[in-house]
Amino acid sequence: MTTDPYGDPELVALYDVDNPGGADHDFYRALAHAVGALRIVDLGCGTGLLTRSLATAGRSATGIDPSHTMLDWAQRQPGAENVTWIRGDATSIAPTGDIDLVLCTGNAIMHLEPDELATALERSSAALRPGGVLSFESRNPSAREWHQWTRDATYAERHTDLGRLTEWLEVADVAGQRVTFDAHNVLPDGADRVYTSVLYFRDADTLRTTVHDAGFDDVEIHGGWCGEDVTSTSRLLVVRARRA
Structure with missing residues (x-):
C-alpha cells in the first residue's frame, strides 16, 4: 500500500461522506x-x-492502515476506543493463529503490488485459526471501470465544510493490470490538490490462484454482495476463503 494515500487532514473528513456504509458493510x-x-x-x-x-x-x-491521517481521524470518532488501531501494512498482522476473520474492504486490496498481495495473504493466513475466514473485494477488470474515469464523466462541484469543492478523476496510465489515475480536488482558493493512486485489476482466476497459494481453500468468488455469479459485466469480485 502507498505510504499515505489520503494524507490531507482537511480532505480526509470527506472520505466517509463519499464512502458511506452500504451493501458492502452489510455483507461484512x-x-x-x-x-x-x-x-x-x-x-x-x-x-x-x-x-x-x-x-x-x-x-x-x-x-x-498505512495512513496516519486516516487513523488520526478514525481514533477521534465515536466508538474508536473499542478498536485496536495499528499504523502499518500487512506485515503488521501478528501471526497468532487465533483470528477468526480477516477483512480487506473498500477495494483496498487493489493498492497492493503483486509481491505485496502475496505477503498480505500469507500474513493473513498465519494470523487466522484453522478454518478462519478471509474476505475482500476487488474491481472486475473485464468491466473496464477505468474507462469512465475521465474529467467529463466524473467532474462535479459541491459545497463542503471547506467551501465549494470541484473534483474529477483522470487516468494517467494503463499498463496491463496496473492503472494509475489522478484525483483532482480544487479548493475555493484555486489550489488543486492532486492525489495519484495506483490500482491493480486482477481477474477471478488470478485471485483464486493467489489466495489458494497463500494457504487457503474453499475459495469462493462472486460477482456482487448477494452471491451473484461472476460475469463480464460484474463490477466487483467478492472473495471469501478459509484457512486450510
Missing part, C-alpha cells in the same frame, strides 16, 4: 456474524467506519 457484518467471529482484523481500515461497527460487545477488532 453479516459474514462476521455467520462465522461467529470474536477476533477480527480489518486490513486497510481507512477511517474505520466499518471497523468500529464490528467492535461490538464480546468481540475484538483491530484496524490496520
